[in-house]
Amino acid sequence: MILQVKPATLIKRYKRFLADIELNDAEETTIHCANTGAMKGCAEPDDTVWYSTSSNKKRKYPFSWEITQSQNNHFICVNTLRANQLIEEALYRGVIKELSGFTDLKREVKYGNENSRIDFLATYNHVPDAYIEVKSVTLLDNGHGYFPDAVTTRGQKHLRELMDMVAQGHRAVLLFAVLHSGINDVAAASHIDPTYAKLLKEALLAGVEIIAYKATFSLKLGEVDINVVEKIPFIER
Known part of the structure; x- marks a missing residue:
C-alpha cells in the first residue's frame, strides 16, 4: 500500500479523534485521527506525524494522521x-x-x-x-x-x-x-x-x-x- 504523506510535528492528541500538529512552515493545524485506542507510545509530543490529505471538500479536517515516526525512529501505522x-x-x-x-x-x-x-x-x-x-x-x-x-x-x-x-x-x-x-x-x-x-x-x-x-x-x-x-x-x- 502506497500513501502520499507529508511530515509534521505532533503537539498533542485530544478528544480521541483530533490532534494538533505543527507544519514545516511553523503553522499549527488540527488533523483527524482515526484511532480510537489509547495509542500508548504512539502519540508523544514532538513525534513526527506523517499525514495524508483528502480531496473531499466537505471534510472539516482534510488531513489524516497515518504514521507516527517516534523519537527513537520506530514507524507506527496509527490509522486503524x-x-x-x-x-x-x-x-x-x-x-x-x-x-x-x-x-x-x-x-x-x-x-x-x-x-x-x-x-x-x-x-x-x-x-x-x-x-x-x-x-x-x-x-x-x-x-x-x-x-x-x-x-x-x-x-x-x-x-x-x-x-x-x-x-x-x-x-x-x-x-x-x-x-x-x-x-x-x-x-x-x-x-x-x-x-x-x-x-x-x-x-x-x-x-x-x-x-x-x-x-x-x-x-x-x-x-x-x-x-x-x-x-x-x-x-x-
Missing part, C-alpha cells in the same frame, strides 16, 4: 482503517500461508450470537470456511508487542464469537496485524485487560488459531509504502 486493507492485500498476494488457497473472500459479514461482523470470511473447496478477525497491534512495552492497549469489551466479544464458530465446525482465526516497526513478537496484554487475556487462553484451548504478521515501512519522496510481509511469533504469557 489501514489494518484490514493491508491484511486484504496480503491475503490476495498469498503472504499469509495459513490462509492461502481460498476461492472467495468477503468482508464485514454478519455472524455470531452477539450481533458481530467478521472482518473476513474466506471460503475454500473441501475444507471449512475461515472466519478471520483482524486486530491492529501498535503497543510496544519492554521490547515486546501487546494487544490490547486499553480494556476492550468489543475484543472480548469477538473472542467469544470466534470460539462459537469453532464449536460449529468452522475455522476461526485471530490475526494480529503488527503495524509497529519495533515489535517482533506479540502477546496478550494481561497487565492492561486481564479479562481479554483470560479469554484468549480459552480461545486457544477451544481451537481458535492465533497468528501474527508484521508490516514493513519504506518512506521516500513524500510517500510511504506499507506491506504486511513477515510472520512473527505469538507468545503465550
